[in-house]
Amino acid sequence: MTAEIAIMSRTAVVLAADSATTITSWKDGQQEKRYFKGANKLFELSRVGPVGLMIYGSADLHGVPWELPIKAYRESLGQDQYDKLETYPQRFFEFVEKEEKFFSEEAKSTTLFDLVAATLYRLQMRIAHHAGVEQLEDLANKSDEEIDGALQRSEIDIDALPLPLLLRDADIANAYASTAPKLAPMAGSSIFLFMQSSSREFLVTRFLEALAKLAVKEFFLYTDKTGVVVAGYGKEEYFPVLETFDCYGFLGDRLILNRLSPTIMDANCPAVIQPFATTHMIDTFRMGISPDVFNTVNTSTTQAFGELSDKIIAELGTTATLDAAKRAQIIDEVGTAHSDRWHQHVRNQHIFPLSTIVHLLPLPEMAGLAKSLIELESLKERVTRPSESVSGPIDVAVISKHDGFVWIDRKHYFRPELNHRFFNRA
Structure with missing residues (x-):
């Protein structure tokens, strides 16, 4: 810092x-x-x-x-x-x-490769989650069809992730084009999911496409x-x-x-x-x-207005009725007016x-x-x-x-x- x-x-x-x-x-x-x-x-x-x-x-x-x-x-x-x-x-x-x-x-190519490679664990854990297991080791007991289905659901999740404003679809294409040729030959010996079974190699291309997409979409994290x-x-x-x-x-x-x-x-x-x-x-x-006091006062004030309205309604008895949406609107209006007054005093x-x-x-x-x-x-x-x-x-x-x-x-x-x-x- x-x-x-x-x-x-x-x-x-x-x-x-x-x-x-x-x-x-x-x-x-x-x-x-x-x-x-x-x-x-x-x-x-x-x-x-x-x-x-x-x-x-x-x-x-x-x-x-x-x-x-x-x-x-x-x-x-x-x-x-x-x-x-x-x-x-x-x-x-x-x-x-x-x-x-x-x-x-x-150096730029190495940096990109490291970024994508660092995503391997996160993608495999997504697949494990959709396969219904908690550890990567447990994927060894899953059939190729089950892994295929888990990868497909992971792809749907990744596609649903928003692409950050500063990034482009071309960044995903570039990440895949730059890293897939290096990762594909080593998948069977270095990527845990494929080390477990050589029969899963038909999923490598889809896996690497999802990997590049996830790495770029989570870049800022x-x-x-x-x-x-x-x-x-x-x-x-x-x-x-x-x-x-x-x-x-x-x-x-x-x-x-x-x-x-x-x-x-x-x-x-x-x-x-x-x-x-x-x-x-x-x-x-x-x-x-x-x-921090500034934020605490704002939060506490809103809470206090809600508690005050509860007590007023309780004192009025069963004859008092107030629509919940209308009540929330009144609390918001009063709270905003109150905040504006003391914020203006601060200024x-x-x-x-x-x-x-x-x-x-x-x-x-x-x-x-x-x-x-x-x-x-x-x-x-x-x-x-x-x-x-x-x-x-x-x-x-x-x-x-x-x-x-x-x-x-x-x-x-x-x-x-x-x-x-x-x-x-x-």
Whole structure:
């Protein structure tokens, strides 16, 4: 986990990120987590343009640390600048997708094969379920006709699964075409269902088609996600812009991305405070109330209105009648009106005044606010949980139209005063 924040005014955007990273490993069947405090999550994306990038979530893309393609793209960009900020992340992801030094065709093919192969157990368990057994070993006692029927019912289930919005039918066809020639020859020796009986080989083609379809349709359930935040200015933009993406990695040759709604400052928007990843304490600061308390109050209020209506009807006696649907409608209307009133109070007393204050803050104060909010999130994590998933030095940068990307706080793994040549090279 991590904690990051972007604070935007009409003058500049401040980015801040902690340095904690979590490494998960397995030992004797038990999951072990280790925490380190030196990860780089905030980067300058252009040497000349006022653009910064933050990452959160997974720190690597199929084993390649994000820091490598980010810095390689920065070097390849050189002196080029774009009119719109949105072009920077577009070109960056194109670079990641096409740069074979990081992700060769062979590496992408291996990644796809691993994805499909990891689905073998899940598909075989579906077949076992439809065959009426709980363990894969029990399939050995089933006839070929029973296995055929169980596979057919599994195919119907898989066909009924929706294809996620970011994916295409072509992804399924590509997954099958890429993996079936490798899996088919080894089915009798490596796929448990066919290892049990060679007479089931006539089902291999259908099995592999269902396997590819299931792997693609469940792609988002078993992939690591990285959040990518790009903020700053294009040459033709005078107010800062914030672009956010969810990156799910490669599916064949395609890098699967979900672009979220951008945040664009203008003359009508005074300021924005946007947290990422771990956001509990930052949300509490913005709203004046903890998000979990906020949700609990809403749920409890609805429940209380229902209990109140029960008591009123009970007091009125048997002569009182109220249609259940009408009663639910009244409770919903009253609950919505009640919520709107106190939500408006939260906005008027906390969110709107904070936006006005942030708009007026000088840049050093904006940077200090961003750092303090990350420190607050780190403190909350440290005193309430045994983990250290938000901790370490905090990197802070201010990006403005004419001053560009300026570091306010930046950690180094070396002593700067002993490494003048590093800064001369930079």
